[in-house]
Amino acid sequence: MASLGFACLLLALGVCAYGIGASLYGVRSGRVEFSESGRRAVYALAAILTVAFAVLELAFLRSDFAFNTVADTSSRTTPGFYKAAAVWSSQEGSLLLWAWLLSLWSSLALFLTRKRMRDVAAYATAVLLGFGGFFVGLMIFYANPFATTHPAPAEGVGLDPLLRFPTMMIHPPMLYSGYTLCTIPFAFGVGALLARRVDADWIKAIRRFAFAAWLFLGVGILLGARWSYSELGWGGYWGWDAVENASLMPWLTGTAFLHSLMIQEKRGMLKVWNVSLVLATGTLAVMGTFLVRSGVLNSIHAFGGATLGVPFVTLIGILIAGSIYLVVSRRDMLRSEHRLDSLLSRESMFIANNLVLVGLCFVIFWGTYFPLISEALTGQESSVGPPWFDRYTVPLALVLVLLSGIGPVIAWRRATLANARRNFLAPLGAAATALVVLLAVGVDRKPFALAMFCCAAFVLGSVAQEFVRGTRVRRAIADESAPRALLALVRRNRRRYGGYVVHVGMAVLFIGVAASSSFQHASEPSLSPGQSTRVGAYTVRYVRPTASVTPQYDRAHTGSTLALGAEVDVTKNGRHVATLQPSEGFYASQDPTQGTVGSLIGGQPVSHVSMDGGVTRDVWSAIAPNIEAPALQRIIRAGNANLTGEATLVALGYLARVYLKSSPTAQFHFIVSPLVMWIWIGGLIVFGGGLIAVWPVPSTARRRVAARARARAERALARA
Amino acid sequence: MNVVVFVLILALLAIVVAIVSAPLRRRPAVPEHDEQVPQAPLAADLAAAREAKYQEIRDAELDYRTGKLSREDYEAVDAGLRAEAIEILDRIERAEAEAGRSA
Numbered sequence: 113m114a115s116l117g118f119a120c121l122l123l124a125l126g127v128c129a130y131g132i133g134a135s136l137y138g139v140r141s142g143r144v145e146f147s148e149s150g151r152r153a154v155y156a157l158a159a160i161l162t163v164a165f166a167v168l169e170l171a172f173l174r175s176d177f178a179f180n181t182v183a184d185t186s187s188r189t190t191p192g193f194y195k196a197a198a199v200w201s202s203q204e205g206s207l208l209l210w211a212w213l214l215s216l217w218s219s220l221a222l223f224l225t226r227k228r229m230r231d232v233a234a235y236a237t238a239v240l241l242g243f244g245g246f247f248v249g250l251m252i253f254y255a256n257p258f259a260t261t262h263p264a265p266a267e268g269v270g271l272d273p274l275l276r277f278p279t280m281m282i283h284p285p286m287l288y289s290g291y292t293l294c295t296i297p298f299a300f301g302v303g304a305l306l307a308r309r310v311d312a313d314w315i316k317a318i319r320r321f322a323f324a325a326w327l328f329l330g331v332g333i334l335l336g337a338r339w340s341y342s343e344l345g346w347g348g349y350w351g352w353d354a355v356e357n358a359s360l361m362p363w364l365t366g367t368a369f370l371h372s373l374m375i376q377e378k379r380g381m382l383k384v385w386n387v388s389l390v391l392a393t394g395t396l397a398v399m400g401t402f403l404v405r406s407g408v409l410n411s412i413h414a415f416g417g418a419t420l421g422v423p424f425v426t427l428i429g430i431l432i433a434g435s436i437y438l439v440v441s442r443r444d445m446l447r448s449e450h451r452l453d454s455l456l457s458r459e460s461m462f463i464a465n466n467l468v469l470v471g472l473c474f475v476i477f478w479g480t481y482f483p484l485i486s487e488a489l490t491g492q493e494s495s496v497g498p499p500w501f502d503r504y505t506v507p508l509a510l511v512l513v514l515l516s517g518i519g520p521v522i523a524w525r526r527a528t529l530a531n532a533r534r535n536f537l538a539p540l541g542a543a544a545t546a547l548v549v550l551l552a553v554g555v556d557r558k559p560f561a562l563a564m565f566c567c568a569a570f571v572l573g574s575v576a577q578e579f580v581r582g583t584r585v586r587r588a589i590a591d592e593s594a595p596r597a598l599l600a601l602v603r604r605n606r607r608r609y610g611g612y613v614v615h616v617g618m619a620v621l622f623i624g625v626a627a628s629s630s631f632q633h634a635s636e637p638s639l640s641p642g643q644s645t646r647v648g649a650y651t652v653r654y655v656r657p658t659a660s661v662t663p664q665y666d667r668a669h670t671g672s673t674l675a676l677g678a679e680v681d682v683t684k685n686g687r688h689v690a691t692l693q694p695s696e697g698f699y700a701s702q703d704p705t706q707g708t709v710g711s712l713i714g715g716q717p718v719s720h721v722s723m724d725g726g727v728t729r730d731v732w733s734a735i736a737p738n739i740e741a742p743a744l745q746r747i748i749r750a751g752n753a754n755l756t757g758e759a760t761l762v763a764l765g766y767l768a769r770v771y772l773k774s775s776p777t778a779q780f781h782f783i784v785s786p787l788v789m790w791i792w793i794g795g796l797i798v799f800g801g802g803l804i805a806v807w808p809v810p811s812t813a814r815r816r817v818a819a820r821a822r823a824r825a826e827r828a829l830a831r832a
Numbered sequence: 833m834n835v836v837v838f839v840l841i842l843a844l845l846a847i848v849v850a851i852v853s854a855p856l857r858r859r860p861a862v863p864e865h866d867e868q869v870p871q872a873p874l875a876a877d878l879a880a881a882r883e884a885k886y887q888e889i890r891d892a893e894l895d896y897r898t899g900k901l902s903r904e905d906y907e908a909v910d911a912g913l914r915a916e917a918i919e920i921l922d923r924i925e926r927a928e929a930e931a932g933r934s935a
Contacts, residue, residue: 113837115837115841116837116840116841119837119841119844120844123841123844123845123848127848127852130852131852134852144855145855145856145858146855146856148855149852149853149854149855149856152851152852152854152855153852155851156847156848156851156852159844159847159848159851160844160848163844228876229876309877311877311880311881312877312880312881312884313876313877313879313880315880316880316883316884377884377887378884378887378888378891521900522900523892523895523896523900523901523905523909524888524891524892524895524909525892525909525912526901526905526909527900527901527905528902528905530902531899531900531901531902531905534899535899535900578898581898581899582894582898585894585897585898605894608891608894
């Protein structure tokens with residue numbers, strides 16, 4: 113079947129080349145049938161890559177180790193649940209996932225725009241097929257997912273234990289969906305510039321895809337943060353890691369675009385800015401993929417090799433140079449149709465929000481690529497850490513949250529000071545109340561956290577006011593009950609109120625971030641059974657050791673051959689709070705020099721975090737058991753010398769028994785973090801708000817509303 | 833490569849060729865002004881601008897009703913928006929008339 117997969121790749125490359133040629137010929141010559149044929153090439157690409165992906169997925173599920181990719185990233189002991197996800201843990205598989213998702217999303221975009229903007233869509237088709245051809249080319253020439261070895265090895269290396277976590281099943285597809293969706297507005301932006309049609313129509317056509325890209329990327333980032341918190345054993349959810357930053361940057365520019373595009377839709381302004389944001393977002397998405405896949409920067413999340421650097425840098429260079437050329441050469445057509453009516457208007461707030469978002473993106477870009485920049489300039493690689501990022505991003509985040517509260521209470525076009533004063537009363541009241549309450553409970557040692565809580569209260573107050581007033585207006589017009597009026601209000605103004613819900617979610621998320629990062633208590637004690645330690649207001653006691661052997665008994669179901677851990681009792685003021693069971697999983701290695709028993713547990717050990725989560729705080733625990741203890745090492749050495757085959761498991765069983773009996777001192781990591789759960793709840797609210805905003809308006813309702821507005825405008829026309 | 837795989841590859845190739853070449857195998861190309869052709873660029877742009885303007889009128893009304901605009905400001909903004917909407921409607925009418933003449 114590997115030859116079928118590789119034939120699919122060759123066919124896909126041919127289809128990309130043909131589609132690019134047909135689309136460009138069609139749009140340049142006016143031969144619509146060629147443009148149409150080019151569009152269909154994208155559908156064909158999706159079909160071919162679906163077959164290719166199915167071939168590789170089947171190889172993983174069947175543990176067909178003749179496929180090098182399967183042998184390198186899966187094994188018979190890898191749980192079936194993770195075998196399916198192991199496809200995208202490899203360099204080759206993730207490139208195939210990228211290309212496949214790109215082809216699917218591109219097909220959807222081109223299908224939905226098939227009856228409009230034929231010239232723009234034809235150029236966009238060529239660009240999208242260019243991206244597709246690039247990734248298919250990488251697979252054919254650099255990282256072939258269908259490369260085989262004969263005879264096939266009897267067993268595979270196994271999936272990286274760090275990736276054996278449920279959200280890893282969906283984190284990469286979500287993130288890659290976000291990245292690939294970012295290329296759709298990019299392609300249409302390039303198409304609009306090439307076709308010289310930078311009007312309202314192309315913005316309208318890509319709006320939904322820009323929103324979808326933002327949504328998928330956001331969910332992917334949040335799932336990655338959750339994985340980091342629950343799996344990596346350091347207790348944090350964001351470490352300003354290069355790969356984390358790479359996914360955040362296009363999300364920030366995408367967020368800026370979603371705001372500024374409204375100004376172009378309404379006022380015909382910011383055309384240069386908007387098209388630049390679209391092009392930057394698409395380029396940053398490719399750069400994000402480059403960072404994960406090239407291994408050019410050190411990252412816990414970088415799973416690629418160093419072979420893809422040159423092709424990626426070439427592509428990124430083309431994207432940047434091409435984007436600059438197109439914007440500069442079309443600058444005459446990108447002139448604004450109007451000017452700002454007033455500095456006190458929603459447009460001004462959106463522009464301010466855009467500047468902060470792009471500022472944030474620039475800071476993160478500089479910090480992320482600083483190692484490369486410093487190496488290029490000085491010959492020495494140096495990097496910046498979380499404190500550097502915090503110094504610049506925290507104040508900018510504060511301003512951003514504040515603006516997300518100001519925007520909703522200010523009118524489009526113009527607002528008077530008198531109205532502004534009246535509209536700011538409730539939000540300012542909410543912020544002032546929060547300030548008084550927080551000072552009363554003693555939250556005054558962390559000024560940035562205090563400021564963030566007040567800004568978030570301001571946002572919640574402003575959005576609540578908007579919902580209350582909107583519902584009241586709706587009730588007055590339609591004489592409906594409050595819940596019905598609220599529903600009707602949101603249904604008729606999805607983008608506006610969906611956006612407000614997103615603002616609420618972001619405020620909630622930032623409350624969680626500020627509280628958990630400012631008021632966290634952490635402790636890393638060495639404890640023996642029976643000993644206890646204090647972590648904040650909690651007492652944690654090492655009750656007894658725990659151990660399990662063979663994958664069947666692995667508590668975390670990750671396929672570890674041995675798991676050593678502890679049962680920990682958590683109390684507060686003498687009252688039982690929770691029982692935690694952190695452990696560390698030991699996995700088999702392929703290194704025969706470790707011996708018959710040593711190789712069973714000689715792979716990368718991975719922490720199995722145990723925590724008690726709640727709406728007010730999380731008690732988080734991890735353990736590093738001392739596998740190097742002399743009593744345990746003696747058993748491994750004896751087993752290596754005397755046991756082979758299945759008998760080696762007896763040595764592991766004995767090792768577990770000795771661990772339970774002699775219980776060497778273990779190194780623990782305890783964290784008590786307030787309000788962490790609100791980060792995930794905030795994320796869910798953002799996701800819900802995004803869905804409301806992106807959900808298509810039923811066509812009948814749209815026609816009715818449009819007809820009413822048309823009738824009003826026509827009445828005015830009659831009066832004129 | 834076994835025979836089954838070879839046949840599968842040929843079948844896939846045939847399907848791809850059929851999908852991609854379908855528009856080229858149809859009868860003569862559809863002329864630009866034909867009704868099957870999507871909206872002309874100018875008309876599509878004006879239609880998008882009209883919809884955006886209607887949305888802006890509705891937004892201004894909601895801003896006024898929720899107390900974000902004073903009555904005077906609302907009347908001024910609304911009048912301006914309606915004038916802009918009328919201008920777009922005029923342009924649509926002219927574009928339609930022109931399209932009718934050229935047809």
